[in-house]
Structure formats: structure tokens, C-alpha cells
Amino acid sequence: MITSMTGIASAKGDAARYSWTWDLRSVNGKGLDLRIRVPDWLDGLEAYLRADLSKAIARGNVTLSLRMTRGEDAGGLVLNAAALNTVLDALAQVEADAMDRGLTLGPSRASDLLSVRGVLETGGAEEDTAPLVNQLRAEFNDLKKSFVAMRLSExxxxxxxxxxxxxxxxxxxxxxxxxxxxxxxxxxxxxxxxxxxxxxxxxxxxxxxxxxxxxxxxxxxxxxxxxxxxxxxxxxxxxxxxxxxxxxxxxxxxxxxxxxxxxxxxxxxxxxxxxxxxxxxxxxxxxxxxxxxxxx
Structure with missing residues (x-):
């Protein structure tokens, strides 16, 4: 049976603190052109997906995207003390220079300081992403089967x-x-x-x-x-x-x-x-x- 180069498949999943959405689609092309967009912090996933798709299909312009969402409990905001001290030192210097020139500055608000980039950071310890990557690999296998089945149906x-x-x-x-x-x-x-x-x-x-x-x-x-x-x-x-x-x-x-x-x-x-x-x-x-x- 011949296979069409046109196909589409999508899926959703979740585990622990994450949820995600897969989107896989292809149109005709002279050769095999794979365009894969996955978060770079998922070590080794892109290389695996590219190799796996290359074995399953021979031709077509293929686009695969994985959108990850981290839950609220994936790590709260943590105060970066070093960054805050740097900001406070800079603020003290600005106020001192202003007083030397006879200028009076308005009082600084804590919210202004916290909005400075780097003062607040996403907390949480470094986590091992290997179990998540393994789960995504296994889930992608079902997505790929659905994708190939649609191309065969077409x-x-x-x-x-x-x-x-x-x-x-x-x-x-x-x-x-x-x-x-x-x-x-x-x-x-x-x-x-x-x-x-x-x-x-x-x-x-x-x-x-x-x-x-x-x-x-x-x-x-x-x-x-x-x-x-x-x-x-x-x-x-x-x-x-x-x-x-x-x-x-x-x-x-x-x-x-x-x-x-x-x-x-x-x-x-x-x-x-x-x-x-x-x-x-x-x-x-x-x-x-x-x-x-x-x-x-």
C-alpha cells in the first residue's frame, strides 16, 4: 500500500508537576525534512525523536512540537540575597549622590526592588529529568503510531x-x-x-x-x-x-x-x-x- 506524505497527530499528557501537548504533522516534500521543537532542558529527547521519526518515515516536511507546562508546585520564588544586596548598594549610592546635590528622593518600595531582574528566582532543587524523558519517549511511540496510521489511511x-x-x-x-x-x-x-x-x-x-x-x-x-x-x-x-x-x-x-x-x-x-x-x-x-x- 502506498503512503501519503500528509498526516497529523496530537496528544496530551501529564505527570507529577508537568503537563504537555504534542503536535505532529507533515506535508509533501522532495525529501525528509524534520523540524523538531522541544524544551532544551529535556536532555537527549530531541535526538531520540529525530532518530525515531527517521526510521518511521522516508519523505515529507515534518514538524513536531512539544509544549511543556510546569505546575505551581514545581518550585516557588526564592529571594536571591546577593542580587538584592547589589541592588540595595546601588540604591544607597544613588540616594547619597542625590543628597550631595540637595535632592530628596521619594521612599523606595519593596515591590520596586523585587521587580528588578534576578532578585527573585524560581526555586526548587535541580531535578533529575530522566524519568520524565523516558515517559515522554514512551508516549511519543503511541503518537507516532497514530501519525503513521493516518498517513497510511490517506x-x-x-x-x-x-x-x-x-x-x-x-x-x-x-x-x-x-x-x-x-x-x-x-x-x-x-x-x-x-x-x-x-x-x-x-x-x-x-x-x-x-x-x-x-x-x-x-x-x-x-x-x-x-x-x-x-x-x-x-x-x-x-x-x-x-x-x-x-x-x-x-x-x-x-x-x-x-x-x-x-x-x-x-x-x-x-x-x-x-x-x-x-x-x-x-x-x-x-x-x-x-x-x-x-x-x-
Whole structure:
């Protein structure tokens, strides 16, 4: 089964003094681009998440974020005595300088001093984050499974759409083959007229050159190879979809081949009906190529 590069998963958790929210999502991309945002105080977590995701998916622009919230009991505010003494010394110096100049300053408030950066700090002893990191790792495994499952589900829906488009291409290719067969008499008459025109003006011409020009006229009107290659491409695309796995790049390359054959078919059609079928082919191929961009 093919996998889509589009997916999303989220989860919430809590333990002890912490609560958190996971958010994991991806969109299509040429390769694998992982953008991970987790708190840097969770030692080793980012490296683990990056390695784990790299094993689970092969392509896509992936964004993973972890938002942590610390509870009120995670540590109160503690007075930094050294910082307070520094502030008080500075304040005393300011008041002394003001008195020397005959200035009287208003009384300082404790709230003003406490608002100075560094005077109050988050308290609490240094804690071992290893148990929390282990719990987050275990929880991420479930998040990853949900994420991968969604990409697979999206891939299943994508597979159905691509199969319908291949059916349409196959039908149009069969119509093109029928139209090409039906116009054989008209093409033959055109070639005869061209041959007569060439022979009428071929006096003194190089016979080899004349034969070459005639062969080129025949080739320019023959769409058998284009139709045969379209049939082969349809079979190849179906095999890739059935095989599944990381086949997005191969399908994208195959779409280029589809488009090339449809373009050549239109340029060699020499028939309004065949041209119309060729244009329909190009439209379906273009729609299919847009869908293929989402295949991992």
C-alpha cells in the first residue's frame, strides 16, 4: 500500500508537576525534512525523536512540537540575597549622590526592588529529568503510531484516486488506438499524395534523400509507439501502487513519461478526434501528477 506524505497527530499528557501537548504533522516534500521543537532542558529527547521519526518515515516536511507546562508546585520564588544586596548598594549610592546635590528622593518600595531582574528566582532543587524523558519517549511511540496510521489511511484513499485516473488513461488510450486504426486509410491517402508531390519534384535528387524524406513522413503520422508506451506506463504505475512503500519518486518520473507520450500523440494526430483524446489524456495525466506529489 502506498503512503501519503500528509498526516497529523496530537496528544496530551501529564505527570507529577508537568503537563504537555504534542503536535505532529507533515506535508509533501522532495525529501525528509524534520523540524523538531522541544524544551532544551529535556536532555537527549530531541535526538531520540529525530532518530525515531527517521526510521518511521522516508519523505515529507515534518514538524513536531512539544509544549511543556510546569505546575505551581514545581518550585516557588526564592529571594536571591546577593542580587538584592547589589541592588540595595546601588540604591544607597544613588540616594547619597542625590543628597550631595540637595535632592530628596521619594521612599523606595519593596515591590520596586523585587521587580528588578534576578532578585527573585524560581526555586526548587535541580531535578533529575530522566524519568520524565523516558515517559515522554514512551508516549511519543503511541503518537507516532497514530501519525503513521493516518498517513497510511490517506495513502489508501490516494491509491483509490490514482487507480481511477489510471482507468481513465487506459480507456482514453484504447480510444486513441481505435481512432488511429480508423484513420489508416486517410493517412495512406495523405502519404500517397505526399509521395506523388515528392516524386514530381525529385528529378535529379538523391534517391537516398528522397527515401529518407518519405520515411520521415510515415513516422510523423504513426502513433503506434506512443499508444504502446502508454499501455506499458499504465501497467507500470499499477505495479508501483500495488507494491507500495516509498514509490513516490518513481511515480513522479513515470508521470513525466506519460506526459511526453500524450504530447507526442497530439503533435502527430492529424485528426481532430485523436487530438481531442490526446488533450483529454493530458488533462487526466496532469491531475494524476498533482496527486502523485503527495505519495511518499
Amino acid at each position: 495513502g489508501q484513499a490516494l491509491s483509490a484516486v490514482l487507480s481511477e485516473q489510471l482507468d481513465r488513461i487506459e480507456t482514453l488510450t484504447a480510444q486513441a488506438a481505435d481512432l488511429a486504426e480508423a484513420r489508416k486509410d486517410a493517412v495512406a491517402e495523405t502519404l500517397k499524395a505526399n509521395l506523388a508531390r515528392v516524386l514530381d519534384n525529385a528529378e535529379g535528387a538523391d534517391p537516398a534523400r528522397v527515401a529518407q524524406e518519405l520515411a520521415m513522413l510515415a513516422v510523423k503520422s504513426d502513433v503506434t509507439e506512443e499508444i504502446d508506451r502508454l499501455v506499458v506506463h499504465v501497467a507500470a504505475a499499477r505495479d508501483l501502487i500495488a507494491k507500495g512503500g516509498t514509490v513516490g519518486r518513481k511515480l513522479d518520473f513515470l508521470m513525466q513519461e506519460f506526459n511526453r507520450e500524450a504530447n507526442t500523440l497530439c503533435s502527430k494526430s492529424q485528426s481532430a478526434g485523436l487530438t481531442a483524446v490526446g488533450l483529454d489524456l493530458k488533462a487526466v495525466i496532469d491531475q494524476m501528477r498533482e496527486q502523485v506529489q503527495n505519495v511518499e
